[in-house]
Amino acid sequence: MKKILVLGAGGQIGSELTTYLRSIYGGNNVVAADVRLPMIDAIMQGGPVEQCDATQAAQVADIVKRYQIDAIFNLVAILSAKAEMNPMLGWNIGIGALVNCLEVAREYHCAVFTPSSIGAFGPTTPLDGTPQDTIQRPQTIYGVTKVTGELLSDYYYKRFQVDTRSVRFPGLISNVTLPGGGTTDYAVDIYYAAARGEQFTCPLKPGTLLDMMYMPDALHAAVQLMEADPSRLIHRNSFNVTAMHFAPEEIYAEICKVKPDFKMVYEVEPVKQSIAESWPNWMDDSCARAEWDFKPQYDLQAMTRDMLQILDARFAK
Numbered sequence: 001m002k003k004i005l006v007l008g009a010g011g012q013i014g015s016e017l018t019t020y021l022r023s024i025y026g027g028n029n030v031v032a033a034d035v036r037l038p039m040i041d042a043i044m045q046g047g048p049v050e051q052c053d054a055t056q057a058a059q060v061a062d063i064v065k066r067y068q069i070d071a072i073f074n075l076v077a078i079l080s081a082k083a084e085m086n087p088m089l090g091w092n093i094g095i096g097a098l099v100n101c102l103e104v105a106r107e108y109h110c111a112v113f114t115p116s117s118i119g120a121f122g123p124t125t126p127l128d129g130t131p132q133d134t135i136q137r138p139q140t141i142y143g144v145t146k147v148t149g150e151l152l153s154d155y156y157y158k159r160f161q162v163d164t165r166s167v168r169f170p171g172l173i174s175n176v177t178l179p180g181g182g183t184t185d186y187a188v189d190i191y192y193a194a195a196r197g198e199q200f201t202c203p204l205k206p207g208t209l210l211d212m213m214y215m216p217d218a219l220h221a222a223v224q225l226m227e228a229d230p231s232r233l234i235h236r237n238s239f240n241v242t243a244m245h246f247a248p249e250e251i252y253a254e255i256c257k258v259k260p261d262f263k264m265v266y267e268v269e270p271v272k273q274s275i276a277e278s279w280p281n282w283m284d285d286s287c288a289r290a291e292w293d294f295k296p297q298y299d300l301q302a303m304t305r306d307m308l309q310i311l312d313a314r315f316a317k
């Protein structure tokens, strides 16, 4: 990758991936694009910025041509719980951006990374040790877009040799930009509540296991996969990747080791609960480890210490 375009650069992943990519490939070689400007200062000041509605093919093509882009990180999506409120919006944004990226990539010879998700699985998937290749019958529109994305990306690779690669991200925990509209968002919100000294209301039942990952591991995984030796890749779209899995009471207990007065109550949100119950408890990511050496650094304890240190410092100001 030499000239990179990040679509959805203002979102939860994009706002950190852009800075990470610029630190590796140089500020001027990473174009940050989003439908809404301005984005955070670090992005606005760290390199080129473009306003782009990724559902408009001409806008994506124009940026790719002008900057001679050779790799696109397509992060445009409406997350699971929000997409259930407006399924057609979820479909049109997710698939609209994806199809445009793939077509532009075919014409201008770009590689494409489009994250998939644990949302690509459903209740008939084996939920413990979810295999790399298994049943994928999601019951959310978000999941339907993710499975479609995996299939289309593989199709463009086989049919047109577009270098498409992807991971199935679990819930991502981060402290720069809030996610918004996801089922796993509670695992971000709980840290903000703890750092602010507030009681946390958990939208999922005790015992609801979900895969999770701290953002630094997710950024590293995305770049590592895109730089991986293609001759080692048996799979492409998409690899299971995970770093930890826990239920609400487990992340709460970990936070209480640092903040013993922290309080959590449960107020279950039925849409989120039913989505969470249809997703894996934990995935088997051995293919990612074998084919491109995926190896996350953060477990629940290390992530909790880091999140609270960063958020405590921010809210103390």
Ligand code: AKB
Pocket (backbone or CB within 6 Å): 079, 080, 081, 116, 117, 118, 119, 142, 169, 170, 171, 172, 179, 181, 182, 183, 184, 185
């Ligand atoms: C969501 O909860 O919708 C996302 C995801 C797991 O893809 N965080």
